[in-house]
Amino acid sequence: MITAAGIDHLMNRGWPAAHSTELDGWLVRRAAGVTLRANSVLPAGAPYDLGKALDYVETLYQAHGITPSFQISPAAQPTDLDDHLATRGYQLKNPTLVQCAEIADVLAALPSSAVEVNISSVADDAWMQFWWQNDGRGGPAEQAVARQILDRGPALYATIRSGDQIAAIGRLALVDDWSGLYCIATDPAFRRQGLAQAVIRALLQKATTQGVRHVYLSVLANNTPALTLYTRLGFTTLSRYHYRTLA
Incomplete structure (x- = not known):
């Protein structure tokens, strides 16, 4: 453990x-x-x-x-x-x-999906721009720093497109035989279509081909809908944290 x-x-x-x-x-x-x-x-x-x-x-x-x-x-x-x-x-x-699970258990709990998910080892400019528009804070300088953070460790990047438009993305950090889910985001026009789960499935499936067995994620303690989903997928809480910030 x-x-x-x-x-x-x-x-x-x-x-x-x-x-x-x-x-x-x-x-x-x-x-x-x-x-x-x-x-x-x-x-x-x-x-x-x-x-x-x-x-x-x-x-x-x-x-x-x-x-x-x-x-x-x-x-x-x-x-x-x-x-x-x-x-x-x-x-x-x-x-x-902080919740963790065995990847095999999560894959068994996720519904199958016919949605095409592109997986890459690099975040291209379109992926980065979509993430920053949905979850970023700041301008071009801050975005450049964020890219440096993403590029400092091995990871997988998922993208779902609808025509020329990105509909959903995700990132899976790779750390030894562990992986971490980050940056899961869906365009508001495409929500409630199971795209986030399709992103997670595709990332975890790819990770298993690289010998990765475990996955972790962090979720705000008051985010009840997300916690309900993650519990259904087999995640359990193994740790927790908060920040202390000087006023």
């Missing part, structure tokens, strides 16, 4: 920041403010001097125009870090569940 620390490690590799600084057990991640995960501290170990470590993180992030943030999971160190951050004025943000 994978540990909470192991899940943190997988997810960090599946969405790697452009820059990371080791700080006495902490991984201080920076990506020009693009996505909270890539611009937060992963506190994997306990610093010798917590106060000095916090001062360093805040000074570094503020020097780069980034709001100081921490990703807090059950594996966060020191174990009372969340309390220290709350006392210091950090606000709780985005309670999230």
